[in-house]
Amino acid sequence: MNYVIKRTLVLVMALSQLTACSGGSGDSSAPKDTPDLLTISAHSEGGGVLEPASLQVGKGKAAEFVAKPRAGYELVALSGCGGKRTGVAYRVERVEQSCQIQARFSPIQYRLDATVSQGGNVDISTQQIAHGSAAEFVFTPNSDHILERVGGCNGTLTQYTYHLREVTGPCTVSALFLPYLPEPEALTRIRLPVVVHVLNNGHFELSDAQILSQLRATNLHFRGKNSAEIETIPDTYSPFVADTGIQFYLADKDPDGQPHSGIVRVDATTSVFALEGYPFARSDAGGSDAWPTDRYINIWVGMSRTRFNEPVLGGRAHVPGMAPELYIGVSVEQGLFGTIAPREPNYDQGKTLTHELGHFLGLIGHTNPPWNDQNTHRHLTCDGLAQTECVNADLTMNFMNTNVYDNRQKMFSLSQRQLMRAWLETGPLQALYLNNPP
Numbered sequence: 001m002n003y004v005i006k007r008t009l010v011l012v013m014a015l016s017q018l019t020a021c022s023g024g025s026g027d028s029s030a031p032k033d034t035p036d037l038l039t040i041s042a043h044s045e046g047g048g049v050l051e052p053a054s055l056q057v058g059k060g061k062a063a064e065f066v067a068k069p070r071a072g073y074e075l076v077a078l079s080g081c082g083g084k085r086t087g088v089a090y091r092v093e094r095v096e097q098s099c100q101i102q103a104r105f106s107p108i109q110y111r112l113d114a115t116v117s118q119g120g121n122v123d124i125s126t127q128q129i130a131h132g133s134a135a136e137f138v139f140t141p142n143s144d145h146i147l148e149r150v151g152g153c154n155g156t157l158t159q160y161t162y163h164l165r166e167v168t169g170p171c172t173v174s175a176l177f178l179p180y181l182p183e184p185e186a187l188t189r190i191r192l193p194v195v196v197h198v199l200n201n202g203h204f205e206l207s208d209a210q211i212l213s214q215l216r217a218t219n220l221h222f223r224g225k226n227s228a229e230i231e232t233i234p235d236t237y238s239p240f241v242a243d244t245g246i247q248f249y250l251a252d253k254d255p256d257g258q259p260h261s262g263i264v265r266v267d268a269t270t271s272v273f274a275l276e277g278y279p280f281a282r283s284d285a286g287g288s289d290a291w292p293t294d295r296y297i298n299i300w301v302g303m304s305r306t307r308f309n310e311p312v313l314g315g316r317a318h319v320p321g322m323a324p325e326l327y328i329g330v331s332v333e334q335g336l337f338g339t340i341a342p343r344e345p346n347y348d349q350g351k352t353l354t355h356e357l358g359h360f361l362g363l364i365g366h367t368n369p370p371w372n373d374q375n376t377h378r379h380l381t382c383d384g385l386a387q388t389e390c391v392n393a394d395l396t397m398n399f400m401n402t403n404v405y406d407n408r409q410k411m412f413s414l415s416q417r418q419l420m421r422a423w424l425e426t427g428p429l430q431a432l433y434l435n436n437p438p
Contacts, residue, residue: 039098040065040081047073048105050090057095065090067103072131072168077104107131110170112153119145119177121252121259135164137173143215143262144191144249145177181223184245188438190424192297193251197288198334199268199280199302206301210338211250211263217339217350218357219247221399222412229410233397240382240390242417246361246424248297255292264288272302272334273313278327290327294431297360298329299353301337311335311344315352317359320428330356349406351399358400362423363416366402367392377416384415392416 040063042050048069057063067075067088078085080101083092090101107130114122120141129135139160141147150157153171155164162173183189194215198206220226224243233241250262269286270279279285280300290298304312315332335344336352365375371393377400382390392398397410412420424433 038095040092040095041100043100043102044105045103046076046105047107048075048103050078050101050103059096060094063092063095065101067105069105072108073105074108075103076106077102107133110167112137112164112167112170113172114139114175115172116175117177119179120147120175122175123259129164129167131168133167135167137162137175139175139177140252141177142249142252143212144179144181144219144247146180148176148178150175179247181219181225181247184223184243187243187245187421190246190421190433190436190438192246192248192432192436193295194248194262194297194299195251195291196263197280197290197298197300198263198265199270199272199288199300200265201268201303204303204334206334206337207340208261208263210340213340214338214350214353215248215250218354221351221354222246222248222357224411226410229407233410237382237390237395237397237411240395240413241411242414244412244417244420246420248357251291251296255295268302271304272300272331273304273316278318278324280331281327281329290329293325293328295435297357297432298327300329300331301334302331303335304333305335311347314347315356317356319360319364328360330360332356346405346407351406351409354399355402355409358412358416358420361420361429362427363400363419365400367395367398367400368402377419380413380415380419382413382415384418 036059037056038059040055040057042053042065044050048067050065050067052065055063067078067090069075075088078090081092081095081099083090083101109128109130112127112129112135114125114137116122116139120139123138127135139147139150139162147160150162150173152173153164155162155173196211222244224230224241230238230241251260252262254260266283266288268288272280274280277285280287280302281290281298283289288300306312311333313333314336315330317330318328320328330353332353336347339348339350341348363377365371365378367378371378378391378393380392381388382392382395392413392415395401395411395413397408399409399412400416401409423429
């Protein structure tokens with residue numbers, strides 16, 4: 001029995017020594033702890049990402065992130081965790097606690113420009129448009145021009161509006177306006193801005209289209225392009241038909257340089273032909289204030305009718321030297337202004353304004369009797385040459401013939417052209433001419 005116990009003790013001691021050798025009883029160091037990891041997260045707004053989305057680093061260690069904008073976007077803000085931005089890179093030198101880095105991306109803003117030739121305008125000359133957005137420009141020709149074409153930026157034109165479906169970079173849109181009448185032969189074209197003052201009294205309507213129809217007709221008259229009528233002039237007089245080179249357009253800027261339609265509409269309480277104090281040209285007297293007469297031709301249009309609904313007067317020119325400088329211009333009865341029906345019977349071709357503008361431009365008096373000493377043109381030869389037998393008084397179809405229906409007025413003569421251009425270039429209306437260079 002004792003022998004068995006002793007033998008067992010010896011065996012246990014032997015096993016204890018063997019296991020002690022495998023445990024390395026001479027190594028006294030404890031296992032090392034894993035350092036605490038801090039989390040840095042990334043948050044992105046808009047068109048881009050911040051990478052990596054999340055990062056774990058030891059306390060006091062550095063961390064780096066990179067912002068990656070999508071096409072058409074740019075990085076506009078990058079901050080957080082006390083780091084420093086270098087371009088699209090962001091570095092935190094020592095991470096002391098868990099935190100978040102934030103990046104914000106926005107669409108790139110592109111500059112769009114619009115350029116125009118003479119003869120028209122654009123509503124906005126420069127726009128800032130975000131990447132991928134749509135844009136548009138609206139082009140408006142002067143009343144004596146047409147919009148010939150628009151190009152650039154891969155847009156499409158619908159009437160006068162140029163549409164850009166998706167803007168992907170900076171670019172320029174260009175518009176070309178062309179006169180609807182050709183250049184005059186051997187003359188410089190003279191273009192004069194007009195402002196049409198519509199003196200409303202609640203008893204008539206004058207549309208923008210009607211006003212444009214009048215100016216188009218008058219331009220054809222002054223440029224000798226009313227071809228169908230001119231073809232009816234006898235051969236004896238047809239060589240004296242003049243293209244004056246003068247044409248008119250609705251002012252596209254007001255006296256302060258701001259865009260304008262050239263049409264002023266007011267509720268008026270005065271006659272368009274009242275002369276005492278020229279109330280039609282003064283807002284304080286129930287009319288519409290004249291624009292500076294050295295820069296614009298003022299045309300006042302209003303109602304002046306008898307109780308039988310007949311015009312009291314068709315038109316009147318307020319001529320330099322005969323009217324105060326502040327109020328020079330032309331007045332026209334509304335029923336005789338324009339060519340869109342209905343108009344005053346027999347005065348529906350726009351000849352009244354043409355006639356009165358002839359007076360305004362220096363053709364004082366008429367080609368038909370009665371004549372007076374102030375008449376400046378009826379005695380002139382039809383072409384201004386001394387040896388010519390024809391004189392303007394012979395031209396029964398002249399625009400300066402009076403007391404005839406519109407269909408009887410068809411032409412200005414060559415000598416009348418000389419007089420009107422001199423009236424502008426060196427005469428009483430020189431300031432108007434110089435302030436509106438070709």
